Amino acid sequence: MRTRTIGLLNRRYLPRWAVLMLDIIICLISVGFTYLILEGTPLKFQTVWPFSLRTLFVLGTNAIFFYIFRTYSGIVRHSTFTDIFRVAAASFLTGITVVLFNTVYYLFEGEKIFLTTGVLLYMFFSFTLMLFLRIAVKEAYQYIRRMNIGKVKKRVLIVGMDNQTINLGRALTSESDQAFQLVGFITEDFTNKSLNVLGKPVFLTSITKDSIEFAFLLEKHRIDGVLMVRDSLSVAETNEIVEACLANKIQVFNMPSVENWNQQQNLQTQIKHIEIEDLLDRYPIEIDSAIIKNDLEDKTILVTGGAGSIGSEIVRQLALFNPRKIVVLDNAESPLYEMELYLGNTFPDLEFSTILADVRNIDRLEMIFAKFKFDLVFHAAAYKHVPLIEKNPYEAVGVNILGTVNLANLAVQHGIDKFVMISTDKAVNPTNVMGASKRAAEMYVQSLQEKIGTHTRFITTRFGNVLGSNGSVIPHFRKQIEAGGPVTVTHKDIIRYFMTIPEACQLVLQAGTMGKGGEIYVFDMGKPVRILDMAERMIKLSGFQPYKDIDIQFTGLRPGEKLYEELLSDTAQSLPTFHSKIMVSKIPAEDFYAVNEKIQAIIKATQQNSRMEVVLKIKELVPEFISQNSEFQHLDLQHQN
Structure with missing residues (x-):
């Protein structure tokens, strides 16, 4: 069922010609309803024009007003008051036009083509049925969407109790189509006396890796993830929360502070998984502008x-x-x-x-x-x-x-x-x-x-x-994780500054x-970062288990690579x-x-077909250059001799 509903939600909207044809079919059905209702009454239809010609005239007039008001231009499942107004205007003016034509014909010929009561009934039926179609499609779409989202909604706790987190909670609870269901707030501030905010409970417990109370809370309320406003937390606090969540196998999400919200984007698109960059021990840098x-x-x-x-x-x-x-x-x-x-x-x-x-x-x-x-x-x-x-x-x-x-x-x-x-x-x-x-x-x-x-x-x-530079390790690991692994690390003890x-x-x-x-x-x-620790953490942050869901393989130090810089x-x-x-x-x-002189010798060496000669000349200029894990290692012995 879930797959089918997702498929319905993901379908493109009907083409405009299809919406126009649906409305014309509704108008044809309205003509039939009008005929059936009036057929058994004392009122009799005019016979100047045959029934088929009268039907064609009414439908053609209606189609012209559909085109003028572009009633087919909106997306049916997202119909608004403007769309309903266009349909009403098209129906009303169709009725007025047919009645006026009928009156003019009567003045010149002394006979009527249309029964006025029939025209009014047709106008009522056609508008009502077209309105019903739009309301039914819109409500059905919203129902399927709510049902589908309800199945995949993540039950989350918001970390902290301040203006930032309360505003975030208000946004989550006020927009029903969010992919997150707010269960409550969690705080370590035991001086906080609030037991309920925005109709959601406030849980007072420490968020640590070894906290039994925190683990019990997550299990009791079937929590899928924790949502934090990263800008309001220190690196140490963020790391502690992430470690506690990863230990309990729940996801961690990050949201920018309220002043940094992009008002042009949906709130849901701004809630992202916490990234490894947010967890590195970095502190704000102040410069003298x-x-x-x-x-x-x-x-x-x-x-x-x-x-x-x-x-x-x-x-x-x-x-x-x-x-x-x-x-x-x-x-x-x-x-x-x-x-x-x-x-x-x-x-x-x-x-x-x-x-x-x-x-x-x-x-x-x-x-x-x-x-x-x-x-x-x-x-x-x-x-x-x-x-x-x-x-x-x-x-x-x-x-x-x-x-x-x-x-x-x-x-x-x-x-x-x-x-x-x-x-x-x-x-x-x-x-x-x-x-x-x-x-x-x-x-x-x-x-x-x-x-x-x-x-x-x-x-x-x-x-x-530098984090995120072209070809650097974090984007490389991220691509490997997205591909399902394995993540490759050159050495288990290699460390780097970032x-x-x-x-x-x-x-x-x-x-x-x-x-x-x-x-x-x-x-x-x-502080230097152990690359293996970074790889393991990135896998966990992506919702996987290292070595189980995504393997980590050691490929050996690359030519010229150090264990530490x-x-x-x-x-x-x-x-x-x-x-x-x-x-x-x-x-x-x-x-x-x-x-x-030595640099010119290096440059001159590049004009020869000998990489060894080029590297040897570099070593003569830079005596501390000692090759590691490289084909040029034997040059160091030659240079020493």
């Missing part, structure tokens, strides 16, 4: 890699500080076009340009720098996927090293005030080509800063993995205001800044000419 605005306002700014995960967010945040112009440069055509559409729609007053170009092409970059006269450069263009770059070291040199060299040299030549480079924690004691190539880029801009005659301030920012993209970019802008030139700023990434090298010292989340790494700059 006044200092950042002073640094960026009325400036012409270049963002390389501006259509990527980090670059696009930097562009979005830059747009809030009233720059003179933003130039978005990327070599990915489709994402760049999407960025152009986004900026045009979201920031209609922003002056911007999108440029399809490659940072390896020095001639193209020279034309761009000459044209726009940049004040600042945010360099986010890079190849970042460790296993892929391990197999393609030529590309790492081309984009991560040569691209940075090209941009840095042009920044100096054109007297650009500030150059902010986005680096990575994988540049610390690198074990892979990607991390080593980023460390080489760091070394170049640091050494260039010390070169006599350099007025551009080079600032490097270094952070770990930060949201907006957080990282806020700190990039803040660090950009601090730099005097040559610094490497390191961000506080919070570092933000500072063993020998580097870090000093605090005025921002609690930003530290400055005291890594001494090396001689520019020595660094440049």
